[in-house]
Amino acid sequence: MRLADVVSVSHAVARTSGRLEKTQHLADLLTRLPSDEIGIVVPFLSGSPRQGRIGIGGAMLSSMRDIPPADAPSLEIRDVDAAFDRLAAMSGAGSATSRSQVLRQLLGRATRDEQDFLVRLLFGELRQGALEGIVIDAIARASGIGAARIRRAVMLAGDPASVARTALVDGDAALSRFILEPFQPVQPMLADSATDVADAISTLGDAVIEYKLDGARIQVHKVDDEVKVYSRNLREVTAAVPEVVTVARGIPARAIVLDGEAIAMREDGTPHPFQITMRRFGRRLDVDRLRPDLPITPFFFDALYLDGEPLVDEPLARRMDLLTARVTASNVVPRVVTANPAEAAAFAAQALATGHEGVMVKALTGRYAAGRRGQTWLKVKQARTLDLVILAAEWSGRRKGTLSNLHLGARDSERGGFVMLGKTFKGLTDEMLAWQTKKFLALEIGRDAYTVFIRPEVVAEVAFNEIQASSQYPGGLALRFARVKRYRADKSAADADTFATIQEMYGQGSRL
């Protein structure tokens, strides 16, 4: 199949807003697609190449803007896939130059529409209003198999391409080969948010409350002495966390799959900040050098498979029993089972006092809903707010032509002026975007290519989860997960929170 055929379907999908119609367009394409190209095109339509990230980012892509497009389409899907293979394989001195050349060549053979498609695909912003979720529906429609069945297979397979091939070529019965088994990582279950523990308990009933650790999600697979560790996105990270391998090897089970969190702990049993955990997690070099000073500890909270039996359809209560029967308590997330809101709230307070980011509340009857934001897991995290001054805003928000991304500053009561603590666009409705675009242009004192700087007069109440060390911002501190709660028309810049306050909050947080 030609790339142009895929691009034209992508356009048709982008043009319609209806999910059913998008699905139909994609299903039609899948029906026409030669079976040996399913593995290439399904990832394209889901928003990323089969090869994943291949070392091409925004800077490289913007340097390609001058390439004249071809007049007529000529690229085959296979050509593109082959070029991506070559790009992915490049490394070492001179590789950036050759990568640029190969990409340039590819884009030079593409029409304007094809160039746009390839650039969006490589940048990771397909923006056709359909990604994996809709593609799954399309696979279901094209194969005549139920969407729930396809979805489940994708969760167990970890990716939609192999499921699409099986469904379209071999049919319904063949989907039974997608089962949970060791070394075949499954998409991890995700959680919804709740505002507080009492709220979560009242939603879920009998529940387990667990510390929510601010580390990195891990899925650990073990068969006999062989162990593999996967990240939340199913990337294999075994080499980065030998401590986890050691713990897993010590578990008295022939075969087991566990879900948990890896985190750097201090000797006193309190957690390091997330930034410190990340010095170890994701590291490939010098792991042994850092190990003594910065050990990583796994804390497990679920068991998905044990000695031949998949557990994902078992209620949480049974999975917990099996987990605690095999894993030492020091490697299980601290937890309490209760339906009593007061007891749960006390446990949550204890989690925060120990330095953790909050708690998870999970229904005891819940199945393990792989890949879904299940209604049976609720996270409760502590958020605080500050009144901060808007220093500037950047163009291009949800709708073109609005000033959306806000620069947030705290008042510097000692030296005067403001200390920037980060940016956010979150929490802004369309209505607020429209209002602030007008307002900020009236306050403009200067601009560059992307940014309008304004008189520091507008105050916003900003929620955040943590203050973290920053190498980027002038005060050496930045807000984590900042979002606007509301504008404070009743406050002026002189009423805004001071940088000294933020420094104090940071000191308290990091001493815990």
Added chain:
DNA sequence: TCTGCCTGCCC
């Protein structure tokens, strides 16, 4: 060899 930029991937 050092530094800055870019990319990928955690949250």
Added chain:
DNA sequence: ATTCTGC
């Protein structure tokens, strides 16, 4: 990660 929006 968080949040908003359309379906």
Added chain:
DNA sequence: GCAGAATGGGCAGGCAGA
């Protein structure tokens, strides 16, 4: 309620260029 879009900060590692 789901799916998608839009965008945040930081760390590690690789490469290019001074």
